[in-house]
Amino acid sequence: MARRAIVGARAGWQTDIMVRPHGKLIPLVLLCLLLGASDDAGIGRQLSTNEAAAVPSCTAPPVSEQMSLLVAASDLIVTGTLQIDPEQLAAVSRSASPDYLNVRLGSVHVLKGEVPPGDLVMRILPEDRPYAPSRAALAAAANRPSLVFLTHVDEGPIGFYFAGYSPAALQPADPGTVTPIAGEIARQRAILQGWRPDRALPHDREVAGLIDALAALSREAGPDAQQAIFQRIEALGAPAVPAIIAHMDDRRRLAYEEISLVNHNPDAFESMRNYGPKLIVDALAAILNQITGRSFGNIVNGGSERERHAAVDGWRIYAAGLRCAQRS
Numbered sequence: 263m264a265r266r267a268i269v270g271a272r273a274g275w276q277t278d279i280m281v282r283p284h285g286k287l288i289p290l291v292l293l294c295l296l297l298g299a300s301d302d303a304g305i306g307r308q309l310s311t312n313e314a315a316a317v318p319s320c321t322a323p324p325v326s327e328q329m330s331l332l333v334a335a336s337d338l339i340v341t342g343t344l345q346i347d348p349e350q351l352a353a354v355s356r357s358a359s360p361d362y363l364n365v366r367l368g369s370v371h372v373l374k375g376e377v378p379p380g381d382l383v384m385r386i387l388p389e390d391r392p393y394a395p396s397r398a399a400l401a402a403a404a405n406r407p408s409l410v411f412l413t414h415v416d417e418g419p420i421g422f423y424f425a426g427y428s429p430a431a432l433q434p435a436d437p438g439t440v441t442p443i444a445g446e447i448a449r450q451r452a453i454l455q456g457w458r459p460d461r462a463l464p465h466d467r468e469v470a471g472l473i474d475a476l477a478a479l480s481r482e483a484g485p486d487a488q489q490a491i492f493q494r495i496e497a498l499g500a501p502a503v504p505a506i507i508a509h510m511d512d513r514r515r516l517a518y519e520e521i522s523l524v525n526h527n528p529d530a531f532e533s534m535r536n537y538g539p540k541l542i543v544d545a546l547a548a549i550l551n552q553i554t555g556r557s558f559g560n561i562v563n564g565g566s567e568r569e570r571h572a573a574v575d576g577w578r579i580y581a582a583g584l585r586c587a588q589r590s
Contacts, residue, residue: 320586322449325442327583328430333446334579335426335558337414337572338375341435342367342382346404355388355397362387362419367410373440374447375414384412384422394424395432407435409443413559416566427557453582454575459509465502469495469509476542477514485518492521496549506550507581511574512542519564521545523552540564547573556580 324330333339345366354360362385370382390396395403410432413425424431433439460466472495479488495506516539523535535552539545539562548562558576559569 320589322452323586324449324583325446328428329443330446330450330583331556331580332411332426332428332430333374333443333450334576335413336374336411336431337425337559338377338412338422339373339443339447340367340370340375340377340382340410340412341373341407341440342370342410343405344400344403344408344410344432346400348401348404351388351397351401351404360387360389364421369407373444375412382422384410384424385419386424393427393429395429399429399432403432403434409433409435409439414568415560416569417564450579453579457578457582460504461508463505463508465498466505466508468498469502469505473509473512473542473546476516476545477512479517481517483517485520488516488518488520489522492523492545492549495546496523496552500553503550503553504581504584506546507577510543510546510550510577512546513570514542515540516542516545521548521562523548537562538564541570543570543574547577550577554580 325333345368346363351363354363364383365386367382367384370377386400387394388397388400411425411428411430412422414422472491476488476491479491495502498506519538519540521537521539523537525533525535535548537544537548539548541564544561544564547559551557551562558580559565559573561569561573565573
């Protein structure tokens with residue numbers, strides 16, 4: 263059976279939070295001992311509905327914008343030991359075209375998400391890229407307790423990969439790194455439990471109408487008619503982002519599984535980004551990425567039910583951050 267754990271929090275959680283390996287409550291002061299434990303038990307205490315409602319999303323600030331977005335983009339956050347052979351890592355890194363390595367994580371403790379039965383194996387590409395942990399970071403983490411942020415890909419090259427397009431997806435595991443992330447996970451869970459659509463948002467009615475027009479579009483209308491609606495949604499720009507997010511969880515099928523977006527990357531080889539979304543939610547995720555530059559899971563070409571649910575959750579956390587920033 264898959265393991266699920268989310269670390270809960272409340273006011274003063276730094277001293278009150280408890281973690282639960284094998285069903286036994288252990289004070290947070292022992293967390294540092296758990297980081298080096300040798301068993302594979304998940305840790306965490308389920309946050310009750312009443313407790314979640316008691317965590318105001320704006321009065322409990324995020325750990326930081328960068329780490330908040332990384333937590334939101336992660337399907338799985340664990341502490342564990344990357345079982346890497348440093349010599350093998352060095353050999354693969356010297357290759358002109360490094361291939362992915364399958365790396366097992368041992369002594370796994372779950373902070374967010376589910377670990378499938380059996381060993382937790384992630385896929386890493388040992389080359390230096392600005393949007394992923396570096397080769398030096400991988401070498402430093404070899405066989406040492408680490409805090410790892412992962413995304414779960416259900417289609418194509420299936421597996422767990424570093425999340426969030428961020429080098430911060432791999433960090434040393436110690437109370438100084440794990441404790442704030444545990445609090446951020448609890449904060450985001452409270453936001454999602456209390457999330458309700460706000461129909462007073464700017465452009466809400468316009469966004470809703472355009473989405474309904476997408477759903478009503480017939481094949482006879484042609485792909486250009488669908489693309490025109492996409493362009494109208496995109497043209498609403500940043501002020502409409504919260505409204506787009508509020509309406510994005512729409513599983514109606516598109517008449518045409520295609521969307522084209524102008525590629526604003528100055529180093530791009532192609533002037534357009536072309537995707538194959540299956541449902542309205544997939545296309546809206548692509549448009550939100552186009553407007554904001556953010557990504558919470560890759561569903562622009564369709565995805566599993568789990569991937570779509572995770573993407574919507576990530577965007578709702580992003581919208582909550584925008585709302586709180588406006589109030590501060």
